[in-house]
Amino acid sequence: MSDAVYFIDPSNQESIWLLVKDFVPDEEDHIDFDQYGDVHICFSSPFDSQETKDFVYKTILSQKKLVKKMKTLIECNIDFNIWQDNVFWLETPQQLSLTDIHFFNKKQKDSLVMVEMITSKLLTLCSVLNEKPYI
Numbered sequence: 059m060s061d062a063v064y065f066i067d068p069s070n071q072e073s074i075w076l077l078v079k080d081f082v083p084d085e086e087d088h089i090d091f092d093q094y095g096d097v098h099i100c101f102s103s104p105f106d107s108q109e110t111k112d113f114v115y116k117t118i119l120s121q122k123k124l125v126k127k128m129k130t131l132i133e134c135n136i137d138f139n140i141w142q143d144n145v146f147w148l149e150t151p152q153q154l155s156l157t158d159i160h161f162f163n164k165k166q167k168d169s170l171v172m173v174e175m176i177t178s179k180l181l182t183l184c185s186v187l188n189e190k191p192y193i
Contacts, residue, residue, distance in 0.1 A: 067101075069103070077099070137183070
């Protein structure tokens, strides 16, 4: 049997359900067989909230067959895309201008969330590149 490696976005509940579904016997065919050897689960980003983390762990731990086969459960921190040797992209959902960061902006809460997200992605990039910027 081959090992299974899953790269999953932890904030996508459907992908968590599809993972668990791979280890649930098919009710219609009444077939219960071992499809994979060891299972390695790699999360592509950190959990966005404690509720998400609780949901993921509760869902995974509910499937005993999956837990028995699970050998790896890690966070890969793939918060950026590399295009060339020295070109990367942070893949943010919207553009952020300097005026959005201004403290008196009406959209201050949204702007701060965006700044925190970009900061987290840059921190991941720096750690992968083994860079220690002085800020």
